[in-house]
Amino acid sequence: MKELQLGEFEEIVLLTVGILHGDAYGVTIRNEIESRLNREVSVGALQTTLRRLEKKGFVKSAHGEGTRARGGRPKLYFTITAQGQKAIASSRETRNALWDALPQLIANPK
């Protein structure tokens, strides 16, 4: 179980990589999170998280093409691994289990 644990930001990044499916690299991930969650993300925080996820084996990276806007620099694409999928699934399960155990009154605040 333990190796599947995710931090809050890790979970967001991992999910976003999944959402972008095949088009996930630094810029798109950041834009996606910023637009969906309406929160500012720094390149530094995002990149260190991505490295961490890669190290844990939840994502893997692949060398991509460069564009003019990037000054010819290559993109680094991220895709979610099977292990990564397990991790978000497990995270969702634990959340659901917790939600189920929550009394109605608190679960639906007015």
Added chain:
Amino acid sequence: MKTEDQQPPRFFLKLFKWFCKPSLHDYLEGDLLEHFEENVKTYGRRNAGWRLSKDVIKLFRPGIVRSFLPGQKLNPIDMFKHNLLITLRNFRRNFGGFLINLSGLAIALTTALFIFLWVHDEASVDQFHTKRDRLYQVFLNEPTPYGIETDASTQVQLAPTLVTDFPEVDQAATVIPYKWFDGEKFVLSDGGERFVSSRNQFATEDYFQLFSFNILYGNPSDLLMDQRSVVISSDLAEKLFNDPNAVGKTLEWLHEDYGGLYRVSGVFETLNAGSTQQFDAVFHFDIIKEDEGDEWLEWTESDPSTFVTLKPGADPKAFNDKLSKLAQQKNQYLESSLFAQLFAETYLHDRYEHGAPAGGRISYLKLFSMIAAFILLIASINFMIMSTARAGQRMKEIGVKKTMGAQRTHIAVQYLIESISITLIALLISIFLTGLLLPQFNQLTGKTLSLVLNPRLITYLLLAALGTGLLAGSYPALYLSGFSPVKALKGQLTKSFNGQLMRKSLVVFQFTVSTILTVAVIVVSQQVRLIQSKDLGFDKENLIWFTMGKTTAGEAEAVEGLSPERIEGFLQLLNNTPGVQSSTNFAHNVLGAYGTTTGLHWEGKDPAVNALFAQIAGGYGFIETMGMQLAAGRSYSRSFSNDHEKIILNETAVAAIGYDDPIGKTVNLWGQDREIIGVVKDFHIDMLYQDIKPAFISLSANDFASQVMVKMQAGDQLATIQRIQKVYEAYFIAGIPFEFEFLNEDYQRFYAHEFRVGTFTRYASLIALFITCLGLIGFASFTLERRLKEVAIRKVLGSAPRQVLALLFRSFIKVVAIALVIGLPVSFVLSRNWLDTFAYRVDLELWFFALAAASVILVTIITVGYQTLRVSRIQAVDHLNLDQ
């Protein structure tokens, strides 16, 4: 096209490139640029740039920032082993160069180690006192016609006044040091037949509490509690009583003034050279105070040394301010003033100018430390020159390594390892050499240094070796690691004008230092020769002197001074001894110590001038025995009965008084009219740093002049001295040790410092020149090798060997010439500054510099001569068919 104002902020991108992990950089920079592009559209250039900068700064975090340690990703141990292997292989491949570097570094480190030992020893003098941080010595500044003279002699009342009037003073002690007695030998006995000569001093009760001499026996807190107490050294206790624990035993001092029985209240460990205070026995100060009488207590009199400890935390500056006004407060007519100096600093800072400490030994310490550093630098430069000169041989290695992914730092580390390993080997050799040569060095410095490898010394040594190694390796590491791998692999020597120029400038620097040192050797040795051969106005050869013995002992108070008749009787016996030319009695010590007085008056003297005269007290025959020359009149003679009421002046004194024809005129000394019967030619009793002072010689036939000076005939002096000893032992109490000194040896000791500086400089410059030449051999062999083809072509075109030889020599001489142009003026200034401290000095003559220049050039020619000759005689064909 992007316009200029659409460019991202370059500085932050550069900054990012600098700190980012290389493996991430491209991707992240791409992301940053893409964001920037988008942001320019949404927010405009300025805002987008600001956002990028913020992102870059936020990227500075672990996981993104690269490692700044070199080679961290390689296995450090394996790399180290590899580097060491390459190092050893290189040493083997270029064994000659290795030997040159190694011997240069070993000699330099040995020199540095010796100088370090010497400096360390000098700096530790007087540092063993536990209260050294607040132990001060008080000095007296006396305005004289020659400027302010600073003296350790202070008032008898000073110490008690300081304790009562100055709340910040903890304790104070008054001391009459042994030196005060100008070489008089004191004799102690065990009350029986055993007589031992001893250096006695007087001190007040608290003396042993201010100073931390090691008390072996006795209660440290009440050592000098009563007048009849004495504290003696363990050596003296051993000699007198055969037992180091002499506490409670009684000894007798055979002396007309201070003689009597004393009880040993303590025994201290015999002093070593680490203490400037040197004595064998300490007597109670009241003994001499009572003997000198009440006049001694006046504030106008100054004789003893005064030491104080301040309370912890007291402000020494405030204390000094108060102290400087003290003398005037006590006696408004006093012109002198007092100041305190940390006692622990008095040894190294022992020169005073305008009434304040102004260098002294410390300047020689600094000078020689600097010379040591320069010699190390010269040896390091040898390494630099050789490794960069041989760069061609290692280009392929560097090229291959770089192609395989070695970074600049890896190559640099390798060269540093090379230089550090060679210095470490050199260090081992130098420790061995130092141990071997230490006895000679001790003889030279007159010290008893030992090479004890304690952790502190080892740390210093390793630091020195590491520092030298890093220094030596720094330039090669920087220069060689910068090769472009492509060029290196193609074997193109970088057309590095830089490398050549740098090497040449390094050689110039080495020769500049060598030139300066060579001039220094010539100047110092000329000045030393001047000191040695200077006509002092007296003849210091074949003179011995000693203190007269005692004729009574055994009962306290029975010892009396020798009557003039007894002195006369002894001198008669001496004069009749075969081998003795003449003898006389005298007071003080002829060299450096004499009385001074302002009590000499004459007709027409300007009352405003406080003319200071030196007083030399001698018996009959003093002028003749000393070999002084009379300029006019006559010497003291036994044929006149009242010669002790007359006076003899030196020429400077006559000039100061202003008499044209002084003989027969009178002057008034201490209220007594004295007729001038003679004038002696000027003689030097001060060190040659100072001008000759006006002096007079007074006749003292009594026991005030209790030293004996004997002029011996040249020849078998040993036999003469033995005969003198027999006369001495027969005339005085048998068993009193006969201890004599040669005046010539005193003279050598007087200038020991100057002579030592002379010898030191000679060795230092020899070593510097030698190491420089070692480097030159390496430099020359390299330069010549590179010019083989050129020489071959020249020969084919018809150059004669002689022309080629001249051509090759010219390139070396040019380097040396530049060094001379820089070095000679510098050495001129330095020499002049040093010589300016002497009142009697050699003039700086052109030939000093010419000789130095000639020797440097000559040494250069000899050093490169063989190699150059060989190259000039090559067979042209051998070097033209090589496909290079």
